[in-house]
Amino acid sequence: MANFVAIQENIFCEPCKDCGARPVIEQIKGNFMVRCPNSSSHYQTKPGLVDINDWNLKNKIHTSLGAKDTKPSKEAS
Numbered sequence: 001m002a003n004f005v006a007i008q009e010n011i012f013c014e015p016c017k018d019c020g021a022r023p024v025i026e027q028i029k030g031n032f033m034v035r036c037p038n039s040s041s042h043y044q045t046k047p048g049l050v051d052i053n054d055w056n057l058k059n060k061i062h063t064s065l066g067a068k069d070t071k072p073s074k075e076a077s
């Protein structure tokens with residue numbers, strides 16, 4: 001059985017878009033992935049830092065196309 005870590009209850013996570021499960025964190029050799037506890041074929045983030053934002057974006061049922069967060073550049077005067 002894989003070694004999953006529960007995500008704290010007070011952290012907002014979208015449910016898995018495929019099965020509705022709350023995601024978990026899997027640790028593999030010092031890298032972390034946010035993934036569905038039920039299936040590795042459901043969405044999982046790239047190994048690295050815990051990226052719940054990425055999970056949330058990919059598991060939103062309504063994907064907002066082209067909704068980029070344009071932050072004002074510091075170079076603008």
Ligand SMILES: [Zn+2]
Nearest residue numbers: 016019036042
């Ligand atoms: Zn799932």
